[in-house]
Amino acid sequence: MFQRLNGPQTLGNGRGFWIGALAVFAVAVAFPAVADPYDVGNFAYFLIWIFMALGLCLMWGYGGMLSFGQTFFFGLGGYGYGVIEINIGAAHGGSLAALVLAVSVAALAAAILGYFMIYGRIGGVFFGIVTLSTTLALAAFVGQTAGPEWTVGTARLNGFNGMQGMSSLQLPWFGRDIDLEESALYYFLLVLLAATYVGLRLLVNSRFGNVLVAIREDPQRAELLGYDVRRYQLVTFVIGSLLAGLSGALYTAWGQFITPSSIGLPAAAMPIVWVAFAGRSDLTATFVGTFVLLFAFQTITIYSEQSALVLMGLLLVATVLFAPRGLMVGVGQSLARYSARRGG
Amino acid sequence: MAALLEIRALSRTFGGLFAVSDVDLDVNPGEIHCLIGPNGAGKSTLFKLVMGTYTPTHGSIRFDGEDITQMTPFRRVNLGMSIKMQAPSVFRALPVWQNVHIALQRRVPRRLLAAEEGRLLDLLGLTAEAARPAGELSHGQQQWLEIGMALALQPKLLLLDEPTAGLSPEETFRTGELVKRLAQAGMTVMVVEHDMDFVRQIATRVTVLHLGKIFAEGSVEAIVADPAVAEIYLGTPHANADS
Ligand SMILES: Nc1ncnc2c1ncn2[C@@H]1O[C@H](COP(=O)(O)OP(=O)(O)OP(=O)(O)O)[C@@H](O)[C@H]1O
Numbered sequence: 001m002f003q004r005l006n007g008p009q010t011l012g013n014g015r016g017f018w019i020g021a022l023a024v025f026a027v028a029v030a031f032p033a034v035a036d037p038y039d040v041g042n043f044a045y046f047l048i049w050i051f052m053a054l055g056l057c058l059m060w061g062y063g064g065m066l067s068f069g070q071t072f073f074f075g076l077g078g079y080g081y082g083v084i085e086i087n088i089g090a091a092h093g094g095s096l097a098a099l100v101l102a103v104s105v106a107a108l109a110a111a112i113l114g115y116f117m118i119y120g121r122i123g124g125v126f127f128g129i130v131t132l133s134t135t136l137a138l139a140a141f142v143g144q145t146a147g148p149e150w151t152v153g154t155a156r157l158n159g160f161n162g163m164q165g166m167s168s169l170q171l172p173w174f175g176r177d178i179d180l181e182e183s184a185l186y187y188f189l190l191v192l193l194a195a196t197y198v199g200l201r202l203l204v205n206s207r208f209g210n211v212l213v214a215i216r217e218d219p220q221r222a223e224l225l226g227y228d229v230r231r232y233q234l235v236t237f238v239i240g241s242l243l244a245g246l247s248g249a250l251y252t253a254w255g256q257f258i259t260p261s262s263i264g265l266p267a268a269a270m271p272i273v274w275v276a277f278a279g280r281s282d283l284t285a286t287f288v289g290t291f292v293l294l295f296a297f298q299t300i301t302i303y304s305e306q307s308a309l310v311l312m313g314l315l316l317v318a319t320v321l322f323a324p325r326g327l328m329v330g331v332g333q334s335l336a337r338y339s340a341r342r343g344g
Numbered sequence: 345m346a347a348l349l350e351i352r353a354l355s356r357t358f359g360g361l362f363a364v365s366d367v368d369l370d371v372n373p374g375e376i377h378c379l380i381g382p383n384g385a386g387k388s389t390l391f392k393l394v395m396g397t398y399t400p401t402h403g404s405i406r407f408d409g410e411d412i413t414q415m416t417p418f419r420r421v422n423l424g425m426s427i428k429m430q431a432p433s434v435f436r437a438l439p440v441w442q443n444v445h446i447a448l449q450r451r452v453p454r455r456l457l458a459a460e461e462g463r464l465l466d467l468l469g470l471t472a473e474a475a476r477p478a479g480e481l482s483h484g485q486q487q488w489l490e491i492g493m494a495l496a497l498q499p500k501l502l503l504l505d506e507p508t509a510g511l512s513p514e515e516t517f518r519t520g521e522l523v524k525r526l527a528q529a530g531m532t533v534m535v536v537e538h539d540m541d542f543v544r545q546i547a548t549r550v551t552v553l554h555l556g557k558i559f560a561e562g563s564v565e566a567i568v569a570d571p572a573v574a575e576i577y578l579g580t581p582h583a584n585a586d587s
């Protein structure tokens with residue numbers, strides 16, 4: 001099992017790496033004990049976005065499919081959670097069911113959209129265009145649902161003012177419900193994210209992962225080795241998009257609020273900035289890099305939102321120019337070389 | 345004995361050009377069938393039609409008793425055919441061992457993979473290069489790697505499009521011996537080649553393609569002795585057929 005976590009598709013395969021990773025996890029577990037609740041809530045907020053970054057890393061870095069549609073699925077997950085939770089209630093596992101159903105909606109949408117794109121042989125730049133158009137269409141649609149007629153059951157979409165009134169996640173626990181807020185939510189997200197990271201590492205270092213990178217390198221050669229290339233691409237697209245749906249549902253549960261601006265253009269560009277900056281070719285780099293960026297972005301935003309956006313843009317340009325494979329991947333490779341020199 | 349591959353009235357046009365034109369061809373089990381012809385004769389196009397990376401404009405293809413004319417390439421591969429294409433196509437950014445691994449992992453159970461991988465790398469003479477990205481190999485080594493990947497599938501029918509391009513005379517000879525060993529072990533091989541020494545070394549039957557059509561077919565001796573075949577080669581200055 002441990003061996004299958006490691007392989008050619010990931011940086012950081014040695015014992016040293018895993019000891020470091022466990023140490024980081026331990027610090028993350030201890031964090032709420034020493035930090036003030038505001039910071040814990042903030043860190044929970046950072047963790048939420050990493051799911052969709054990892055999903056994009058899988059599709060783009062490993063599968064060669066650059067999707068601009070992460071916030072489309074984020075929106076489906078986010079609004080899906082709101083609509084379902086408001087209608088079925090949070091008690092007796094209702095909010096968890098809403099979470100699962102919302103993510104399923106996103107996955108189903110990804111299967112349908114992905115099927116038409118991949119089996120319709122929409123490739124290269126058109127893949128980006130179609131996913132972006134779909135995203136903008138959803139943002140525009142939700143934006144014009146301000147009127148009272150736009151309700152689903154008892155849930156009102158509420159246009160640009162945003163949807164609200166859903167409750168946070170309630171975890172059924174031996175006959176009572178634990179309200180997942182503050183540190184409880186933080187721990188829930190931490191465990192879910194760690195499981196997602198481990199699951200994705202298993203996936204990319206499996207036989208499936210080998211085929212996935214082969215398809216990224218040369219789809220025709222992969223097909224001529226007997227692999228059903230389009231099925232692999234579709235499965236990858238669904239997994240990557242589903243993780244965006246998960247981010248969306250968790251986001252709505254965290255803030256009990258969502259607006260169409262989480263779907264539209266500036267938002268849609270963010271996952272791409274994170275993953276490009278961090279290094280799309282590696283899950284760990286994406287994880288760490290996204291966290292660092294979110295943290296930096298928020299810290300700067302406190303002083304000026306404008307300068308934070310400008311800085312993001314500059315960072316992207318600098319990454320493309322100076323570290324085209326991503327800054328965190330560069331750091332990771334230097335670390336690997338350093339430890340190899342010391343080890344050998 | 346029924347033919348392994350039956351091609352009937354097969355045509356493929358590009359614009360107005362008939363790259364392959366009304367070809368009928370049978371390939372029998374166990375034979376080494378060489379396909380020769382001047383540049384642009386349609387040899388590679390015929391191979392791509394057989395593999396399914398091009399669809400025919402007209403005609404049909406049967407493989408192992410099954411009509412595969414409309415089948416996707418990966419299904420054909422899974423029926424038991426594989427190809428080494430004319431232009432090297434390996435996974436350039438991936439290490440050599442992983443290229444081999446990806447080709448093997450469909451067929452070979454996990455616990456045998458490492459051993460099989462080592463054996464194949466050894467056969468290809470690429471053990472020392474295993475960790476290098478495949479794109480850094482020489483042209484000849486990339487050709488060998490691709491042949492190795494096609495072999496890894498243990499196909500019933502192996503298609504080799506110019507397997508000796510970029511190889512030294514000695515490597516070419518070794519490739520020929522390998523192909524003969526494969527045929528003796530029961531594999532059927534189709535080879536597109538310009539090097540007539542190589543064709544002499546391996547062929548059990550030769551088909552000459554010219555302007556998309558079958559021009560002649562027979563034993564190596566008969567083809568080499570045919571003055572009409574010499575003429576079509578002489579008519580095309582770029583052909584590097586044995587003089
Ligand atoms: N995809 C394509 N689009 C347009 N024309 C093509 C295409 N593929 C092949 N052709 C044309 O079809 C004809 C046959 O090409 P093909 O590559 O099959 O020849 P060949 O016999 O393999 O030649 P060579 O010995 O040079 O490899 C040529 O005139 C070529 O230009």
Ligand SMILES: [Mg+2]
Nearest residue numbers: 387388389430
């Ligand atoms: Mg050719």
